[in-house]
Amino acid sequence: MPIAGNRSTSPKELATLLAAADSLAGPRYIGLAGRIRELVSTGLLPVGSRLPAERELAAAVGVSRVTVSSAYRLLREQGYASTRHGSGTVTGLPPARDSSWGPPSTDPAVLDLAHAAPEAAPQLAAAYEQALTALPAFATGHGYAASGLPELRAAVADRFTARGLPTEPDQVVITAGTGDATAVVLETLLQPGDRVLVEHPTYPGAVTMVAAHGGRCVPAALDAADPDALVGAAHVVARQSSPRLAFLMPDFSNPSGARVSASGRRRLAATLWQQGVLAVVDEVTAELHLDGDALPPFAAGLPDAATITVGGLSKAVWGGLRIGWLRTDAALAAQLAAALGRRQLTVGILDQLAAALLVRSLDEVLAERRATLRERRDVLVAELTRALPDWSVPTPDGGLSLWCRLPAGLSSAALAAAAGPEGLLLAEGRAFGTGHAFDDHLRLPFSRPPAELRAAVAVLARLDAAVRSRPAGRPPLPPSTVV
Structure with missing residues (x-):
């Protein structure tokens, strides 16, 4: 504790x-x-x-x-x-270092388990075909849609409402992906020297973006075995560090897969609101529950200005569909939209038309995606349990990845370095921390087909004993992007 x-x-x-x-x-x-x-x-x-x-x-x-x-x-x-x-x-904490790793590989010979990025949903192509038929009606205009097409903003607002968070279209801003939504929030609201509370472990992209805008991350411990303990940890950090913002993933946090309970998120939301901390809630995996039911959105029951919810279609539909959004109260949404407009005049109209159709049919898309991910999760857990019995392999209720604890003497940095020449791309555990933590953990996405997962585990099993027998070392992380 x-x-x-x-x-x-x-x-x-x-x-x-x-x-x-x-x-x-x-x-x-x-x-x-x-x-x-x-x-x-x-x-x-x-x-x-x-x-x-x-x-x-x-x-x-x-x-x-x-x-x-x-x-x-x-x-x-x-x-x-x-x-x-x-x-x-x-x-204190030293200045943030670049904690990213190589970009997603396009080499078919490489087994990429560094990136939690599934293939496109089957409904993607049909959505673009329908969008093309609607495009001529927009082609006679200037092609810009500040804040997003009304059709897409209404679809996203209706989706929030159906999930228990009443939302109007003027509370929604369309962005070029979930990361873009987070970036516009940080560049608009964060001042140099401001602190940002983050779960720990956390998504590396958030740490990188905070540092890029002059902020400092302050970690609050997140235990996948007891996710609601984050409430107490965040309360302490909020009182002691006075953060300006909090970046949270209450649903299947990346990388841990932890999910804060309905009562826990109510208490966490109230704690941050009482401490004057604006919560930036990443919901990119919120509807990827593989066991159990959906939980209310984090922002439900709070004043709209207390939370900025960011989300998108990269995990539910496809990473190549660069459509995301943010949701908050109308006045703050307008401020963020103005900041976004100074950086980019619009998100692609064709992409938005396709996204509007996909959001309207998201229940169908998600039903298939969940079934696929559930099968792949179970395959990866079974393979790891069989081939590497001394690894601790928890089974998350949702999300896209496993957060494995490695046995004593096995470094995830050394394992990732050894796996590269074997054609296996891994993200070491330290990438998900603000300091030198988590070298004893490895994130393994189950977003790839079962055959690839089995092949990857076979490589890990071969490397396990060899890496443990080597002298300890911590190779530097190469700079790049993360997902």
Whole structure:
């Protein structure tokens, strides 16, 4: 559980969290610094927490004061702590690094399990055929649709309403994908130095975009085994760090697959609203529930201005259909639409016409997509369980990927590096953190056909023992885009 309470972390609280780790290996001050760094990176020890005095922590942990002093010095050098006059040593995070990996491969010989991107839905081609028949009516005009075509905005608004979130078309802005919707929110509302609360682990693209607009991510620990614990973690981070925004994926979070319950999201939404934090909620996987039923949208029951909901068709329909949207109150939607208009005059008219048809028939599209993903998820879980029995492979209730915990001694960075020459593209676990966390995890999408999933697991099984026998190493991540 994360530290709760005020900004000061008591020696007993910190010692309890430190005791949850393995015994400190190597020089004790390096092990101590590494464990505190891990706690900060994962959000269990919130950014801005005042660490105990050196003498007090030394007594609580059972080490010398020199060990604690050296550990604090190392944390300051690495950017995970700073010394403030009158405040002692306070936790922090270093500047965000590029935590992305290579682009989706177009080589048919490559098994791409780095990107959670399914093939096009069967209904895509027919939607474009119908859109082409409607296009001549628009071709005599200028071809621009500020905020989006009325037909598509109405379809998206009706979809929100049917899901339990009453929405009017003037509350919707059409964008070139979900990422584009998030980007316009950040570039419009985020000021340099502003903090953004993020689940941890989280979607790497959000971290990259926040950094690009001068913001700083502050992590709140997200445990897939107890997703509702995010409520308490977010409350602590909101009180201690005063974030301007929060970026959340309450439905099948990327990469963990965690889903906050209906009561949990109500409490989380209320907490953020009370703390004055504007929630940016990514719903790109919200309707990809494979087990159980749909849950109410995060924004349901809140004032419209409390939340900006972003979504799109990249996962339900196809990544090549660059149609997304954002939904908030009408005044804020108009402000965001104006900012979007300064950057791009319109989203493609033909794409919007096809998207309007697809949104109207989304129940049919999703029924087929869920059935396909359910089969593929079960195949991947079964193959991993059989071939790699010492991996921890949870089965998520929805989404697009598994968040596997690796056995001791196996680094996801080393595994990803070794898999490349074998024709298998992987995204290492550290890509989903704000620091050096999650090298003991690997995200494996189940968005590819069963034959590809079986072949990928066969490669992983061959590499598992070989990688564990090598000296530990952490190769740098190559810069690129993520999905």
